[in-house]
Amino acid sequence: MNVLIVEDNKELAVEVYDFLCNAGYICKIANNCADALEEFGSNDYDAMLLDLGLPDGDGFEVLQTIRKTKSKIAVIVLTARGELDDRINGLHLGADDYLTKPFALTELGARLFAVIRRIHGFTLNNLSIHGFLLQLQDYKVSFDEIPLSLTKKEFDIFQYLVLNKNRVITRLQLTEHIWGDILEVNSDSNFIDVHVRNLRKKLDKHTSIDWFETVRNVGYRINE
Amino acid sequence: MKIKHQLAIFNAMTRLLVILVLWLMLPILVENVVYHHINNSLLEKKKKFIEHLNQEEINDFMENQDDSTQTFSEFSTLHSEFLVLSKMPIKPHQKKTTFTNEYRKIENEESEYRILQHHFTYGGEDYQLEIGSSLSEVNDLTFVIRLFIIIVFVVILFITFLADTFYIEYLLKPFYKIIDTKIRRVNEPETFDHTPIKATSRDFRELDFVLNQMMDRITEVFKKEKQFISNVSHELLTPIALLKNKLENLLQNQSLDDNAVDKIAGSLKTLDMLKKIINNLLLISRIDNNQYELNEEINLREIVSDLQEDLQDRIEDKDIQFMNEMENDFVFIGNKTLVHILIYNLVTNAIKYNKPKGGIIIEDGFADEHYYISVKDSGIGMDESQLEKIFTRFARISSDQEGQGLGLAIAQSIASFHHIQIKVKSVLNQGTTFTLLFEKAN
Numbered sequence: 001m002n003v004l005i006v007e008d009n010k011e012l013a014v015e016v017y018d019f020l021c022n023a024g025y026i027c028k029i030a031n032n033c034a035d036a037l038e039e040f041g042s043n044d045y046d047a048m049l050l051d052l053g054l055p056d057g058d059g060f061e062v063l064q065t066i067r068k069t070k071s072k073i074a075v076i077v078l079t080a081r082g083e084l085d086d087r088i089n090g091l092h093l094g095a096d097d098y099l100t101k102p103f104a105l106t107e108l109g110a111r112l113f114a115v116i117r118r119i120h121g122f123t124l125n126n127l128s129i130h131g132f133l134l135q136l137q138d139y140k141v142s143f144d145e146i147p148l149s150l151t152k153k154e155f156d157i158f159q160y161l162v163l164n165k166n167r168v169i170t171r172l173q174l175t176e177h178i179w180g181d182i183l184e185v186n187s188d189s190n191f192i193d194v195h196v197r198n199l200r201k202k203l204d205k206h207t208s209i210d211w212f213e214t215v216r217n218v219g220y221r222i223n224e
Numbered sequence: 225m226k227i228k229h230q231l232a233i234f235n236a237m238t239r240l241l242v243i244l245v246l247w248l249m250l251p252i253l254v255e256n257v258v259y260h261h262i263n264n265s266l267l268e269k270k271k272k273f274i275e276h277l278n279q280e281e282i283n284d285f286m287e288n289q290d291d292s293t294q295t296f297s298e299f300s301t302l303h304s305e306f307l308v309l310s311k312m313p314i315k316p317h318q319k320k321t322t323f324t325n326e327y328r329k330i331e332n333e334e335s336e337y338r339i340l341q342h343h344f345t346y347g348g349e350d351y352q353l354e355i356g357s358s359l360s361e362v363n364d365l366t367f368v369i370r371l372f373i374i375i376v377f378v379v380i381l382f383i384t385f386l387a388d389t390f391y392i393e394y395l396l397k398p399f400y401k402i403i404d405t406k407i408r409r410v411n412e413p414e415t416f417d418h419t420p421i422k423a424t425s426r427d428f429r430e431l432d433f434v435l436n437q438m439m440d441r442i443t444e445v446f447k448k449e450k451q452f453i454s455n456v457s458h459e460l461l462t463p464i465a466l467l468k469n470k471l472e473n474l475l476q477n478q479s480l481d482d483n484a485v486d487k488i489a490g491s492l493k494t495l496d497m498l499k500k501i502i503n504n505l506l507l508i509s510r511i512d513n514n515q516y517e518l519n520e521e522i523n524l525r526e527i528v529s530d531l532q533e534d535l536q537d538r539i540e541d542k543d544i545q546f547m548n549e550m551e552n553d554f555v556f557i558g559n560k561t562l563v564h565i566l567i568y569n570l571v572t573n574a575i576k577y578n579k580p581k582g583g584i585i586i587e588d589g590f591a592d593e594h595y596y597i598s599v600k601d602s603g604i605g606m607d608e609s610q611l612e613k614i615f616t617r618f619a620r621i622s623s624d625q626e627g628q629g630l631g632l633a634i635a636q637s638i639a640s641f642h643h644i645q646i647k648v649k650s651v652l653n654q655g656t657t658f659t660l661l662f663e664k665a666n
Contacts, residue, residue, distance in 0.1 A: 009462050015469035022476075053458050080461035081454060102465030102499050105472050153537070168475050170489060172496050179534070191537050216482065218475065218489040 001116060002044065003027045006036040006062065007051045007078065016049065019105040020112075033057040037065060045073050047116055049108070050095070052079040052086070060093055067094035074115040078103065104173040106164045113163055129162050129222065130211055132203065143206040153178055154199040157192070161212075161222040170219040196220060227399075228392045235388045236381065243377040250373055251366045258362050259338065263323055266340040266355050270321070273307070273355070279347060285309040304358040306330055306337070312352035314343045328356060335360050398423030398432070406435050416443065449513060457506050461499070468495050504630040508617070511562065511637040518642065520560045524597055525550045527564055528586055531571050538575050545583040552588050554595045556662055558642045566638040567599075569631040570658045574601035577656070590664070594645075598659040606650040614648065 003025045007013040013029045020027045028043070030036040033056045040048070040062075048066070052059035063075060077090045080101040087098050096115045099108060117125070127134040133142050139155050141148045150158065160177050161169055174192045203209045213221045306328070322341045327334055337356035344351055398421045409416050416439045421432040471488050474480075480488070510516065528548055532539075539546045574584045582602040589596060606614070613619040615636040618629045639646045643663055650656040 009466060012462060012466040012469065015466060015473055018473055019469065080458040080465075101461040102468045102495070105469050170472075170475070170492055172492060173472075191541060194537060194541060215485070217486050 001025050001046045003112070004030060004036065004039055004043075004045045004048045006030045006033075006048060006054070006059065008032060008054050009051075016105065016108065019109065023109050025112075031055070033059070033062050036062050040066060040071075040073070046119075047074040047076065047112055049112075050075055050077050052077060052081055052090075060089065063090070063093045063095060072119055074112075074119045076108070076111060076115060078108075104170075104176060106160070106167060106169055106173050107177055110160055110163045110177070127159070127162050129165065129224065130209075131207055132158075134159055134162060143203075146206070148202055148206070150199065150202060151195075153195050154202070157195055157199055158203075161220060165222045165224045168215045168219055168221045172219075174219065228389070228396050231392045232385060232389045236385050239381050239384060243374075243381065247370065247373060247377070251370055254366055254369055255362070258365070259323075262338045262357050262359075262362070263340070266323070266338065266357060267321075269307075269355050270340055270342050270353065273353065274342075274344065277346060282309065282346065282351070304361070306354075306356045308354040308356075310352050310354075312343070312350060314345065314350045318343060320344070325359065336363070338362075395425060398425070398428040402428065402432055402435060406432070406439070446513065450515065453506060453509055453513070457502065460502050464495055464499050464502070468492065468499075471495070501630065504634060507565075508630070508634055508637045511634075511641045514641070516559045516562060516641070518558050520558060521555055522558050522560050522563050523553060523555050524563075524567070524588070525553055527560075527567055528571075528597075531564075531568055535571060535575065538572075539584075542575060542578060543581045544575060544578055545581075547583065547585045550586060550588045550597070552590070552595065554588065554597075554662065556595075562638045563642065566635050566644075566660075567597075569635045570599045570660075573631060574599050574603065574656070574658075577601065578603040582655075593664055594661040595664055596659050596661050598657055600655065600657040602655040605652040605654050605656055607652050611648060611650055615646075 001024070003020055005013050005016050005020075005027055007016065007029065008031050010029075010031065013031070017027045017029055028039060028045075030039050031054075033054050036048070036050070036054075039045075050059045050062060054062075059077065059079070063077070066073060066075065074096045075094065076097045076099055077095045078099050078101060079086065079090075090098050096119065097111050099111060125136050127136065131143055132148075134155075135141070136159065139150075139152065141150055141155065141158065156178050157174060160174065171190075171192050174196075178192065178195070200209060200212055203212065211223045213223060215221055320343055324339050324341065326337060326339050328337050328339070336359040338359055339354055339356045342353040342355075344353065401421050405417050405421075418436055418439070420436070421428065423429050423432065471492050475485065475488050475492075528550055532546060532548055571584070571586075578584065578601050584602075585598075585600045587598050587600070614632050616629075617633040636646060638644075639660065645661040647659040647661065648656065649659075
């Protein structure tokens with residue numbers, strides 16, 4: 001899967017690049033509008049991560065140009081401009097998703113996966129891990145065809161960890177994924193632990209889950 | 225009180241004063257004129273009488289003597305005039321002719337007369353001649369004049385008051401137009417109307433002109449401010465994103481020892497806090513700059529039940545009894561996202577500062593022209609000094625609590641943006657009640 005990262009902050013671009021490469025994507029970086037359009041014209045990309053504030057113009061301009069072609073490329077706008085107007089404008093202009101800075105890389109990974117799956121009509125609606133099957137569209141989980149009853153939050157946590165398997169996911173990342181970018185400044189909550197504890201109890205009934213690891217003081221990891 | 229009313233009232237007061245003075249003065253003037261007239265006619269009568277005077281006539285008068293001093297000789301009808309000639313020694317230095325107002329009883333009827341007294345000597349004898357003219361008609365006349373004046377003046381007062389009011393209203397029309405269509409819009413420079421106001425007075429045209437100029441400057445500043453906020457967010461959030469992503473990638477390194485992992489996790493937490501503070505400050509400044517639209521229909525009951533679902537895990541975690549006792553489907557126009565944040569902040573505070581196994585009651589209703597919704601908790605409460613600073617940015621009521629003290633500052637900004645009043649009541653160790661008062665008309 002090819003991803004074009006359009007970001008003028010080179011360091012940030014490299015971090016995203018590393019993350020996506022580790023997740024199995026093939027990535028390229030463009031630092032400005034002109035490079036981005038050139039790359040887009042000469043190579044076939046599945047997805048583009050587009051920053052809005054670029055040195056030679058507005059990311060929206062790139063987006064408009066891309067949407068004039070018949071490319072099925074998935075575009076996720078990455079920006080610090082979190083205002084509703086900008087979001088609406090971005091989605092109107094044809095962005096598939098919108099992520100405000102600073103974002104968690106894992107969140108980006110999950111969204112990228114969802115967008116690509118949607119655009120290419122993949123049948124990748126099911127994820128499987130150690131005998132558990134997650135049906136992403138129906139929010140259903142089963143083990144050896146025995147359905148598990150998970151709450152919406154438990155399902156979200158499980159899905160997020162599975163999508164980011166083999167990575168440590170911090171409590172903050174999980175919190176943001178479950179509750180969104182809530183404005184509450186009280187970030188150090190242990191509510192996520194309660195949900196994870198319940199989730200683990202439910203999974204544990206079916207099989208040993210020593211692959212569902214608690215990383216001390218940090219968060220959780222599901223190992224494949 | 226509006227300037228037009230003040231002007232109209234002032235005009236009416238001064239007119240009333242003039243009328244009062246005139247009303248008191250006019251009878252005196254009238255009396256003077258009338259007395260002058262009567263005096264002249266009395267003098268004429270006296271002159272005629274003296275001219276034709278002879279002994280025979282004197283005797284004629286004296287024959288009808290009633291008592292020792294007075295002789296009535298001639299009356300006009302209805303006792304309006306009389307003439308008396310009597311013998312009376314002339315005192316030295318006495319004026320020859322004097323005018324007095326006196327009450328006289330003529331044929332058993334007493335009334336006031338204007339009396340001319342004339343002393344003269346005829347044939348070696350001193351005489352006093354009195355010619356009287358009744359004043360009752362004059363008094364009647366004065367009364368009629370007073371009545372007439374008061375009626376005329378009241379009518380004039382009424383007419384001029386109306387005329388004044390309408391004219392002042394007409395004159396001040398541009399002024400009120402400037403207030404309604406211009407000054408009230410100062411908070412929304414984008415929607416400011418630059419078309420000049422039509423005004424007959426130069427003052428208002430000037431005011432309008434200066435106001436337009438001022439608005440241009442404000443709009444310019446406002447644009448710059450918006451641009452600044454956008455730049456700040458971009459400039460600060462991009463490096464935070466970079467740090468965050470770097471640390472997240474670093475965390476995946478299997479060779480890290482526990483100590484390093486702890487430090488990275490701690491740094492991520494700090495970054496997250498920094499990000500939230502920036503986002504919150506940006507939110508406050510955007511609200512204060514009216515960068516949100518108020519055009520969504522908001523059902524508060526829906527928002528509260530959504531919140532309850534969202535926060536269920538926290539409510540259960542503290543074993544709090546959450547009672548949603550809202551009964552009204554009050555709908556108002558505003559920004560849904562912001563109102564959601566406002567109520568979210570109040571409810572999470574009620575959870576955060578509650579005691580385990582405490583309670584939260586959300587009620588609504590109508591009182592004093594307002595719709596209200598109140599969030600009542602049975603938490604730790606606050607004392608007076610804490611209450612004073614809860615809406616101040618970065619003020620925390622106790623140092624051991626989490627958070628940066630922006631939640632209520634945001635609530636306050638959102639509330640004032642929507643013209644919602646926030647009232648707080650709190651008793652230490654018993655709980656706090658936040659009440660939001662909405663304009664009913666909304």
